[in-house]
Amino acid sequence: MTTTTAPGAETSFAKQVTDVLEPRTWILAVTLLMGWYADRFAGIGWGLVAGFFCGVVPILWIKWGERRGHWGDRHVRRRQDRLVVIPGIIVSVIVCISGMLVLDAPEEMTALIFAMLATLVAILAITTVWKISVHTAVSSGAVVMLALAYGPWTLSAFALVVLVGWSRVRLRDHTLAQVLAGAALGAAVAGPVFAAMS
Template identity: 40%
Template sequence: MVIGARRSQDEVGRCPASARGNAGWRGVRTRQGGGVRPEHDTTWGPGGRLGGHDRVIFPDMMADSLARKVTDLLAPQVLVIAMPPAVGLIAHGWPGAVWGLLASALCGGVPAAVIAVGVRSGRLDSHHIVDRARRTGPLLAAVAAVLFALLVLALLGAPRLLVATVTAMLAALAVTIPVTLRWKISFHAAVSAGTVVVLAQVLPALPTLAAGAAVVALVCWARVRLAHHTPAQVAAGALVGALVTWGTLAAFGME
């Protein structure tokens, strides 16, 4: 068995017609030489056939698979839904977790539902909204949901940290939405960086920031790896997310 070997661009480009017709195979152009490689099937057998005893695993495909998993696991919707209850629980116990659940339902659940409806109807390409031109509607829905959540939490007397966290979400949207109308700044990077800053308020700061920086770097790598963003776009997203969140928390007296 040959593991980790890479075929030349010419070999990959000459994939057989039978493989191209396979329902599970989609060709995508490689970064070098304009060759073609399969996006989903990861093995080639003898004679160029899929399967067989001698399989070749392409490192590029393994990297793409990892990037997709990171993108899904650390998507903005996931973090916005998971982070407030976790922060509330750590800072204020179970009552704080309940407040956090309310915040996540409004700030994360409502926009996620809007996106899901858009994907199902075909108006959106995926829950990541890769097409920048399609982002405006879901983002405006997110602004409305976060603004409503902020009003509800403030009026009902939610813990100060959660109010500050939701305010930071609104401030980050106020900065990133005008940018994304002209340039595809990374929301994955912005939300992941902002989440790290908030978690550093309730967990040991230095270890949290160090581990969080590694996670943010992984998210940035995944978005660039999938060709959904450029390095500049993920760097800008991470910087905006971190600075806006830190500035908002500082305005609430939290540093």
């Protein structure tokens, strides 16, 4: 009798990819990298502020709801729950934008956060009827904005976006159409908004 552990190992790897390359990871990376691009070490400070409001506060909000049983886990798998989670994240992002405008942050940083806000609003609108992938939307948007700042070589990071999409489908959290739509949305919204404002 032959046995195989491949399916279980594959699922375990997919879970690791989903957990490690979650939206928070991409947000923290892109805010710090864009901060460095905008104003070197001073820009890193702006990146930390942006990362706090756009990456850390949202995960604290999600964990708060998770502990109280409002939604299952930090990936918020049920579409209806996302209709509560995403507006809360939008509020934090708006607070971040307001602070950056008042304190005269580098234009690349404000452009980055406006692009994030536009993407979130688009995701929320679609989520009212369909569970589009936030994982691939955020990762794709981050790669495109970094390419606009650092150059086309960063588009090689789309390999990671593909990996993220595979993990979401493998875990049955999304269909192939949902991860592809998420990737397309992230690139189509975040890229042009960032380019127009930076």
